[in-house]
Amino acid sequence: MKRHLTDGELRASLDAELEEGLLLHLDACPECQTRLLQLKQEHLRSANRLSFLNQGDRTCSIGSVCVEPFYPGIFKSKGDIHV
Numbered sequence: 031m032k033r034h035l036t037d038g039e040l041r042a043s044l045d046a047e048l049e050e051g052l053l054l055h056l057d058a059c060p061e062c063q064t065r066l067l068q069l070k071q072e073h074l075r076s077a078n079r080l081s082f083l084n085q086g087d088r089t090c091s092i093g094s095v096c097v098e099p100f101y102p103g104i105f106k107s108k109g110d111i112h113v
């Protein structure tokens with residue numbers, strides 16, 4: 031088989047949902063394996079970004095120190111309300 035796998039098919043292989051013919055191609059094709067690695071890394075990066083955001087939310091609800099640089103306006107207006 032000469033056709034390379036699409037991004038969708040590569041993602042399917044991550045979920046072990048790829049049909050066997052394509053899986054055989056993936057096993058034998060360095061280009062598709064490289065692309066698959068890139069997709070994996072992109073996935074990991076976005077997962078890390080999300081967990082960072084979640085952490086920020088948690089920190090924000092406990093104390094303002096860590097989040098304040100990212101949202102300078104929020105805590106200033108909060109202060110204004112108290113004054």
Ligand SMILES: [Zn+2]
Nearest residue numbers: 034035059062
């Ligand atoms: Zn290929």
